[in-house]
Amino acid sequence: AMGGFNIIAVVIAEDRNTLESISVEKCSLRSSEGIRRSEFYPIGNIHYSQFLPxxxxxxxxxxxxxxxxxxxxxxxxxxxxxxxxxxxxxxYRGIL
Structure with a gap:
């Protein structure tokens, strides 16, 4: 754990709205059992990498x-x- 945090996650999504949804709504990691404290730092620029599976x-x-x-x-x-x-x-209405 880092400081008061007990989880660190990198989350990707189909678009910015969906990323915001999975970061703050009922389905977010922060609402999961055992999560004590969380912060959300969206990445402003999105870069495609062929090495991101x-x-x-x-x-x-x-x-x-x-x-x-x-x-x-x-x-x-x-x-x-x-x-x-x-x-x-x-x-599901996404592109996957």
Missing amino acids: VREYLARKEMTHTPCNVDCITCNRYKTEKCVGCPATTY
Whole structure:
């Protein structure tokens, strides 16, 4: 752990709105059990790297509820199309 933090994560998303959604909404890491303190530092410039592996097989698109038990359908950011939803669910609207 670093200082008061007990987790450090690098999170990627399909677009900035989705990144903000998974950083502050019910499905964010900060709302997970055991997380004591968290901060969010968005990266302003996005650079593509051919060496950043994205595991597309994780986008199953067959579950009705997310692995973290959040229902995308009831999420305001999902309803207003500021989040593409979870790739594990049938509600996913992203590019994977």
